[in-house]
Amino acid sequence: MDEDENRIMPAVIAVGTPAGRASALERVMRSKLHADERVDWGTLFFQGDLANPIASPDACDPAISAALSCVRLAPSAQNLQPWRLVCSDGRIDLFEDRTLPLRPIGDVQLVDMGIAMLHLEAGLAQQGVRGTWSFDGPAASAAATNAPATYVATFSF
Secondary structure (H helix, E strand, C coil): CCHHCCCCCCCCCCCCCCCCCCCCCHHHHHCCCCCCCCHHHHHHHEEECCCECCCCCCHCCCCHHHHHHHHHHHCCHHHCCEEEEEECCCCEEEEEECCCEEEECCCCHHHHHHHHHHHHHHHHCCCCCCCCCEEECCCHHCCCCCCEEEEEEEEEE
């Protein structure tokens, strides 16, 4: 982040051991935020380009499927899961579907993109798949759609 822009980027991490039973307030808050719900596979993950959704975990390689499941379970601001991942040969392109406006405190969806990146990389590493991140642009086929998503990064393996 450029110091001259005087922006603040908040980031929070929870540490500790969860309580055995959630309080009534926590249960109400989680319910209102739909915290235990996740967006469908076909909305989050794609094969080749943003026009070809991956319908289920069974529709792709088991190692990739396990890593995508990690991303699907990742936390995000207001549980919106604004990431979209396009899988192709040896790479996964990450896109952002802007759902929240930019706020004076910072771009919380940018934090969400970092969370998705970490969950993807850790999920792949757990499957024995190593790779590197780049920010050079998506595969030509992934970028060729008219979807309202913005390219963020690529994990190549």
